[in-house]
Amino acid sequence: MSQRPALRFPSDFVWGAATAAYQIEGAVAEDGRRPSVWDRYSHTEGKVANGDNGDIACDHYHRVEADVQLMADLGLQTYRFSIAWPRVIPDGRTRANQAGLAWYHRLIDLLLEHGITPCPTLFHWDLPEGLEEIGGFRNRDTVSWFADYAALMAQEFGDRVTMWSTFNEPWCYAYLGHGSGAHAPGLRDPKAAVTVAHHQLLAHGLAVQAMRSERDGLALGIVINPSNIVSEGVEADEAEIRMIDGIHNRWWFDATLTGAYPADVIERYGELADAVQPGDVETIAQPLDWMGINYYFDILVQQAADRGLHMPEYPAVVGTEPSPMRAVHTDMGWPITPAGFTELLVRLRDDYPNLPPIYITENGAAYDDPVVDGRCHDERRIDYLDLHLRALLDAIEEGVDVRGYYQWSLLDNFEWALGYDKRFGIVHVDFDTLERTPRDSALWYRDVIARGGLPEHSD
Ligand code: IFM
Numbered sequence: 001m002s003q004r005p006a007l008r009f010p011s012d013f014v015w016g017a018a019t020a021a022y023q024i025e026g027a028v029a030e031d032g033r034r035p036s037v038w039d040r041y042s043h044t045e046g047k048v049a050n051g052d053n054g055d056i057a058c059d060h061y062h063r064v065e066a067d068v069q070l071m072a073d074l075g076l077q078t079y080r081f082s083i084a085w086p087r088v089i090p091d092g093r094t095r096a097n098q099a100g101l102a103w104y105h106r107l108i109d110l111l112l113e114h115g116i117t118p119c120p121t122l123f124h125w126d127l128p129e130g131l132e133e134i135g136g137f138r139n140r141d142t143v144s145w146f147a148d149y150a151a152l153m154a155q156e157f158g159d160r161v162t163m164w165s166t167f168n169e170p171w172c173y174a175y176l177g178h179g180s181g182a183h184a185p186g187l188r189d190p191k192a193a194v195t196v197a198h199h200q201l202l203a204h205g206l207a208v209q210a211m212r213s214e215r216d217g218l219a220l221g222i223v224i225n226p227s228n229i230v231s232e233g234v235e236a237d238e239a240e241i242r243m244i245d246g247i248h249n250r251w252w253f254d255a256t257l258t259g260a261y262p263a264d265v266i267e268r269y270g271e272l273a274d275a276v277q278p279g280d281v282e283t284i285a286q287p288l289d290w291m292g293i294n295y296y297f298d299i300l301v302q303q304a305a306d307r308g309l310h311m312p313e314y315p316a317v318v319g320t321e322p323s324p325m326r327a328v329h330t331d332m333g334w335p336i337t338p339a340g341f342t343e344l345l346v347r348l349r350d351d352y353p354n355l356p357p358i359y360i361t362e363n364g365a366a367y368d369d370p371v372v373d374g375r376c377h378d379e380r381r382i383d384y385l386d387l388h389l390r391a392l393l394d395a396i397e398e399g400v401d402v403r404g405y406y407q408w409s410l411l412d413n414f415e416w417a418l419g420y421d422k423r424f425g426i427v428h429v430d431f432d433t434l435e436r437t438p439r440d441s442a443l444w445y446r447d448v449i450a451r452g453g454l455p456e457h458s459d
Contacts, residue, residue, distance in 0.1 A: 025087075240301075359402070
């Protein structure tokens with residue numbers, strides 16, 4: 001048994017939890033919401049495990065009051081959620097939907113009444129299907145429709161909501177959505193994937209400009225999901241590892257913080273990156289007030305048996321494939337690599353001298369521990385969170401400016417192509433009755449927040 005000492009975070013550090021619209025709200029159309037790409041994708045046979053979809057999800061739309069009360073009971077100081085673009089502008093570009101806006105006003109009011117700071121994300125993958133029909137983010141026009149949407153959100157909610165992010169994990173929407181096809185809209189087209197990678201960043205830059213012209217005093221950021229790319233002693237080509245790092249990590253940080261895409265990636269992409277036009281990266285590199293980092297695990301890769309193999313999520317990378325699952329992993333099959341969390345944050349600080357303050361906008365683990373007699377003992381999730389918070393504190397002690405932490409996720413929810421089987425919630429959701437049961441991890445997290453740090457821990 002080793003003792004881990006109690007650890008305190010800085011006194012102004014903020015604690016929260018995160019969700020996303022399509023994963024929890026329910027796709028209710030009663031307020032005029034129109035479908036998103038995820039409605040279409042999840043209703044296409046064979047795309048999502050068990051044929052699951054987000055039609056009801058956690059029915060947060062109808063249970064918002066009780067859910068905010070639950071957040072307050074856990075002592076959350078801030079709540080990260082996303083706004084469903086097709087709820088507030090159903091076709092994505094012409095008419096604002098007053099009923100949809102009213103629902104978010106209510107959510108924000110409820111949060112503020114409970115002393116919880118709202119932190120909305122504008123795009124967490126649920127693109128209005130009407131826009132997809134005219135090319136989605138492959139269509140450069142979508143970039144300005146996104147900026148219009150962002151301006152409307154600043155106008156509508158910016159009097160009470162300061163902290164905003166434009167995009168969540170744009171790598172996923174680009175490469176899972178258009179490279180491997182494992183996510184909506186489900187394309188397998190490398191050029192489309194790279195175009196979408198670029199257009200999302202351009203939309204981010206224009207949105208930041210549009211929101212700032214709408215209002216002063218907003219704190220604007222973007223949420224990226226960087227990972228260390230490691231081969232851990234197995235054979236792998238260093239140049240390909242560096243290329244994966246370029247596509248997964250440097251593309252996003254270089255463009256937003258240095259105003260240039262990584263030259264090695266641009267060179268390898270060649271005409272795949274034709275969508276990048278002169279002046280675009282300057283637009284992308286708007287000064288940011290903060291950056292969100294979602295961290296779950298280090299990506300382990302090895303030399304592929306087939307040396308000509310292409311990874312669809314990393315177009316232009318050849319002969320490399322994911323390493324086999326480790327013995328200890330979460331229900332997602334993801335390895336548990338807390339030291340990588342510290343390493344990654346220190347690297348970002350070192351590589352980007354103008355890195356703005358960081359918020360950890362997602363971190364968490366999927367485990368399927370059952371509810372028995374009203375309790376759910378999810379020790380493995382507590383252990384995961386504890387290890388990662390300790391790793392985060394190590395990064396803070398090494399001088400990385402981290403201001404807050406959002407646990408993923410408040411509720412079990414629709415885990416995209418994996419449906420409802422993968423449970424990330426600190427609160428269990430029974431998807432038959434929609435009953436919420438805080439797991440042991442929720443009670444543990446409540447105490448972490450109240451204490452401003454971690455308890456002593458034995459293992
Ligand atoms: O559920 C997702 C979330 O939508 C984006 N980040 C990763 C989470 C877990 O896979």
